[in-house]
Amino acid sequence: MKLTPKVTLLAAGVLTATSLTACAGGSASGGSAAGAQPKLTFIQGVAGDEFYVSMQCGIDAAAKASGATVNTQGPAKFDPTLQKPIVDSVVASQPDAILIAPTDVAAMQAPLKAAAAAGIKVVLVDTTVQDPSFAASAIASDNKGGGLEAFKAIKNLSPSGGKVLVISTDPGVSTADARVAGFEEGAKADPSFEYLGVQYSHNDPAEAAKLVSAALAKDPDIVGVFAANTFAAEGTATGIRQAGKQNQVKIVGFDAGPAQVKQLKDGVVQALIAQEPASIGTQGVDQALKAIKGESTQKEIQTGFKQITADNISGDGAKYVYKSSC
Amino acid sequence: MTTTEAVPRTAGTATEISRVHSLRQVLQVQSFQILLVLLVIFLVFSALAPEVFPTWGNVRQIIQNVSILGVLGIGMTFVIVTSGIDLSIGSNLVFSGVVAAKVMQAVGGSGWGTAIVGILVAVGCGLGWGLLNGVLIAKAKVPPLIVTLGTLGGALGLAQVITGGVDIREVPAVLQDTIGYGNVPGTTLPTISLIAMVLILIFGTVLHRTRFGLYTFAVGSNEESARRVGVKVDRQLISIYALSGGLAGVAGILSLSQYGTTAIAGQSATNLNVIAAVVIGGTSLFGGVGTIFGTVVGLFIPAVLQNGFVIVGIQPFWQQVAVGAVLVVAVYVDQRRRAAAARGHSAKSDGKKKLFGRRSS
Amino acid sequence: MTTIPVLEARGLTRSFGNVRALDGVDFDVHAGEVVALIGDNGAGKSTLVKALSGNLALDSGKILFAGGEVELGSPSQASSLGIETVYQDLALAPHLNAAQNMFLGREIPKPGFQGRLGFMDNKAMRAKSREAFDELGATVRSLSDPVGSMSGGQKQAIAIARAVAWAKGVIFLDEPTAALGVVQTRNVLETIRRVRDKGVGVVFISHSMPHVIDVADRVQVLRLGRRVATYEAKKTSVEELVGAMTGALDGAHS
Numbered sequence: 001m002k003l004t005p006k007v008t009l010l011a012a013g014v015l016t017a018t019s020l021t022a023c024a025g026g027s028a029s030g031g032s033a034a035g036a037q038p039k040l041t042f043i044q045g046v047a048g049d050e051f052y053v054s055m056q057c058g059i060d061a062a063a064k065a066s067g068a069t070v071n072t073q074g075p076a077k078f079d080p081t082l083q084k085p086i087v088d089s090v091v092a093s094q095p096d097a098i099l100i101a102p103t104d105v106a107a108m109q110a111p112l113k114a115a116a117a118a119g120i121k122v123v124l125v126d127t128t129v130q131d132p133s134f135a136a137s138a139i140a141s142d143n144k145g146g147g148l149e150a151f152k153a154i155k156n157l158s159p160s161g162g163k164v165l166v167i168s169t170d171p172g173v174s175t176a177d178a179r180v181a182g183f184e185e186g187a188k189a190d191p192s193f194e195y196l197g198v199q200y201s202h203n204d205p206a207e208a209a210k211l212v213s214a215a216l217a218k219d220p221d222i223v224g225v226f227a228a229n230t231f232a233a234e235g236t237a238t239g240i241r242q243a244g245k246q247n248q249v250k251i252v253g254f255d256a257g258p259a260q261v262k263q264l265k266d267g268v269v270q271a272l273i274a275q276e277p278a279s280i281g282t283q284g285v286d287q288a289l290k291a292i293k294g295e296s297t298q299k300e301i302q303t304g305f306k307q308i309t310a311d312n313i314s315g316d317g318a319k320y321v322y323k324s325s326c
Numbered sequence: 327m328t329t330t331e332a333v334p335r336t337a338g339t340a341t342e343i344s345r346v347h348s349l350r351q352v353l354q355v356q357s358f359q360i361l362l363v364l365l366v367i368f369l370v371f372s373a374l375a376p377e378v379f380p381t382w383g384n385v386r387q388i389i390q391n392v393s394i395l396g397v398l399g400i401g402m403t404f405v406i407v408t409s410g411i412d413l414s415i416g417s418n419l420v421f422s423g424v425v426a427a428k429v430m431q432a433v434g435g436s437g438w439g440t441a442i443v444g445i446l447v448a449v450g451c452g453l454g455w456g457l458l459n460g461v462l463i464a465k466a467k468v469p470p471l472i473v474t475l476g477t478l479g480g481a482l483g484l485a486q487v488i489t490g491g492v493d494i495r496e497v498p499a500v501l502q503d504t505i506g507y508g509n510v511p512g513t514t515l516p517t518i519s520l521i522a523m524v525l526i527l528i529f530g531t532v533l534h535r536t537r538f539g540l541y542t543f544a545v546g547s548n549e550e551s552a553r554r555v556g557v558k559v560d561r562q563l564i565s566i567y568a569l570s571g572g573l574a575g576v577a578g579i580l581s582l583s584q585y586g587t588t589a590i591a592g593q594s595a596t597n598l599n600v601i602a603a604v605v606i607g608g609t610s611l612f613g614g615v616g617t618i619f620g621t622v623v624g625l626f627i628p629a630v631l632q633n634g635f636v637i638v639g640i641q642p643f644w645q646q647v648a649v650g651a652v653l654v655v656a657v658y659v660d661q662r663r664r665a666a667a668a669r670g671h672s673a674k675s676d677g678k679k680k681l682f683g684r685r686s687s
Numbered sequence: 688m689t690t691i692p693v694l695e696a697r698g699l700t701r702s703f704g705n706v707r708a709l710d711g712v713d714f715d716v717h718a719g720e721v722v723a724l725i726g727d728n729g730a731g732k733s734t735l736v737k738a739l740s741g742n743l744a745l746d747s748g749k750i751l752f753a754g755g756e757v758e759l760g761s762p763s764q765a766s767s768l769g770i771e772t773v774y775q776d777l778a779l780a781p782h783l784n785a786a787q788n789m790f791l792g793r794e795i796p797k798p799g800f801q802g803r804l805g806f807m808d809n810k811a812m813r814a815k816s817r818e819a820f821d822e823l824g825a826t827v828r829s830l831s832d833p834v835g836s837m838s839g840g841q842k843q844a845i846a847i848a849r850a851v852a853w854a855k856g857v858i859f860l861d862e863p864t865a866a867l868g869v870v871q872t873r874n875v876l877e878t879i880r881r882v883r884d885k886g887v888g889v890v891f892i893s894h895s896m897p898h899v900i901d902v903a904d905r906v907q908v909l910r911l912g913r914r915v916a917t918y919e920a921k922k923t924s925v926e927e928l929v930g931a932m933t934g935a936l937d938g939a940h941s
Binding site: 076094 | 375378383384391490491492502584589593594629639642646
């Protein structure tokens with residue numbers, strides 16, 4: 001038979017089909033026996049974000065200590081359309097448990113519920129979904145408390161009050177929304193402060209810089225800005241620097257990535273509210289292993305935060321800085 | 327005086343009949359090469375993770391996840407064949423989804439009646455942006471890159487204005503249950519994939535078998551010539567960009583069904599991913615050459631690569647590197663092919679020589 | 688010749704800014720006749736051809752087709768009268784094959800409903816293309832290879848065959864042998880004779896005096912946008928033609 005393209009195509013197709021069916025029979029057994037090494041997969045919200053890297057370090061360390069293996073994956077952007085294919089692929093690889101920071105409360109609901117239904121234990125870290133009842137545990141910082149703490153930090157820095165603004169990432173991200181709510185609560189309850197509202201930078205530092213510049217053009221007497229996450233903080237500092245208002249506007253950032261810590265040390269940012277991502281990670285591994293073993297888990301865990309200022313950065317505060325590699 | 331070097335008529339007819347399909351074969355040779363690449367990738371991962379990777383459960387979800395990109399890829403193939411580009415498809419998708427969700431919210435209910443309204447609205451919005459693109463490109467003669475960059479920003483911006491930046495998470499249950507996650511009754515094939523396949527078949531036939539498709543290639547091959555022989559080039563271009571927009575509208579309602587949310591912050595890299603897939607599949611950025619089949623293969627390569635990397639446990643950044651490398655190689659191969667054709671070799675004989683080492687008839 | 692010319696131009700003028708490209712130029716070609724249009728660079732040959740093929744608006748002047756005055760506002764208007772042009776760049780789509788190029792813009796639809804959907808009768812188009820190429824002795828080896836991969840001579844043959852197939856009145860050829868080798872040139876000239884024998888009027892622009900004298904019936908010379916001379920090809924010489932082109936001689940012979 002001549003090797004025309006059509007024939008070769010057919011042959012290759014047959015080869016693929018047979019390899020498919022040959023392996024389709026046995027779906028890989030997900031649940032390992034109690035003695036075997038548990039397989040964990042950690043799905044970040046964004047690959048390369050220092051917050052999630054610190055979380056990964058905590059997870060890796062805790063897993064190593066308990067004899068579990070960890071596969072870390074994450075989308076290039078905080079985007080559910082990018083995260084869903086990763087979740088689907090992870091589910092196919094049948095780990096014993098998934099630790100995940102969902103990028104959208106609605107979009108990730110069905111895929112994660114399906115994972116749980118397939119026998120994989122799901123632990124939600126940082127962000128959550130609309131109905132987390134299928135999850136073994138949901139661990140996050142007390143973001144609302146963190147937002148309130150941020151307001152207190154601004155009050156410390158500008159005791160006489162004034163206009164304050166919030167730069168957040170995207171509306172609908174549970175963690176950021178909670179922080180904003182906490183800050184808003186504090187600001188509105190305090191008569192010496194005027195709350196200018198919240199703007200969204202879509203997790204893009206350049207966008208945050210533009211928003212802050214525009215806000216300063218509109219209200220040149222802003223005294224404080226609360227930046228609700230890493231990228232927002234970076235961009236906000238840039239925007240204020242470009243407007244030349246470093247001395248007038250106090251910035252409190254949420255999250256303590258290396259770039260923000262540098263800004264803190266340089267005096268561009270005055271305070272950082274750091275979460276404890278490593279702790280979230282460690283607790284996540286703990287809950288996951290419990291779930292795998294069939295033990296009871298804690299459905300909701302709230303971790304704390306630390307205020308880092310120029311004063312404590314060289315001492316106590318240093319260990320709360322987020323890492324860019326483990 | 328008869329020309330003495332004329333090929334004798336009978337011989338001419340004989341070679342002609344055996345080559346009646348060879349234009350298709352030429353195209354298949356290019357997409358055949360890329361299909362081989364896909365098969366190799368598939369076999370490699372099957373060897374690395376034999377109990378997980380080549381299972382129907384895993385393959386099924388790869389197919390489900392490329393379905394929306396497949397719908398977008400159809401329109402992009404038409405556009406790139408005319409040596410144009412459409413950067414606005416992601417924003418168009420989001421905008422169509424947003425308007426459809428708002429309308430469905432207003433209409434109320436979660437049954438098929440509401441769903442059909444939503445579908446029509448989404449496609450209508452998509453067509454609207456597509457027509458705008460087409461008219462600006464064909465009549466105002468603004469380069470496609472600039473026009474679609476503009477509508478990219480415009481559509482997304484409007485979507486954010488309409489929603490205040492807050493996603494709408496209310497989607498009729500019928501859409502989510504049947505299209506989003508449902509299977510074709512009696513099978514395990516996802517409904518969303520069937521929809522994509524049907525569209526691919528229809529428009530693949532249009533591109534490769536009808537006059538509309540032929541004119542698409544003609545415009546991409548030599549726009550001026552086409553104009554001179556009476557092809558209505560402007561109308562053709564407007565139709566093609568409208569098609570791309572309309573399909574983005576379809577993708578918008580499919581996305582709503584699959585994610586249950588308008589996901590305004592999403593689709594950020596969709597336009598480039600689709601363009602990469604079309605180019606990897608063998609469609610030339612310079613126009614005149616391309617296949618829908620190649621686009622489909624081109625879509626699967628990054629999807630299979632990512633799936634395989636995740637299963638095997640490779641860092642996410644390598645996935646981007648791998649896809650980037652495949653893209654560069656694909657464009658390089660295209661360049662080589664064009665250079666060979668310019669030197670006077672037929673792509674068919676060149677390609678076949680490379681593949682089989684001897685001339686088959 | 689006493690018959691009415693199939694295509695005639697009287698006193699055409701056209702300026703581009705300060706340049707008078709056509710300065711009251713006359714021209715005529717009869718059915719079944721080969722007319723060579725010659726002149727130095729800038730004489731207005733290409734401009735005249737553009738005007739007569741519907742690609743150029745005129746400032747003034749009359750164009751007559753078979754004795755009746757016509758207005759050639761677009762290439763398709765010219766096409767519908769049976770005037771076809773083969774441009775110097777051939778206007779072929781390089782990725783399409785010979786049959787597709789032949790029928791571009793004029794595809795044969797499949798019968799019935801399928802045709803209305805846009806499906807084409809590729810078999811019929813290929814058969815007719817093969818017929819047309821054979822009639823002209825054009826060596827097109829494969830109807831399915833993209834024309835971009837073919838030699839200059841083959842592409843020329845396809846472009847001419849396309850024009851011939853659709854032309855019922857006049858064909859314009861702009862420098863048809865400019866980029867061709869000896870053998871291919873011979874083929875093109877032979878093609879021109881066959882076209883004339885079909886009863887179509889052929890007008891070709893050329894810079895090659897030997898070719899002009901070889902194949903043309905009449906030669907019309909343009910200089911500075913006007914027709915300065917008309918010769919019968921068999922009765923003239925290269926020196927005379929060159930002289931008329933450059934203005935060394937002044938005087939027109941019929």
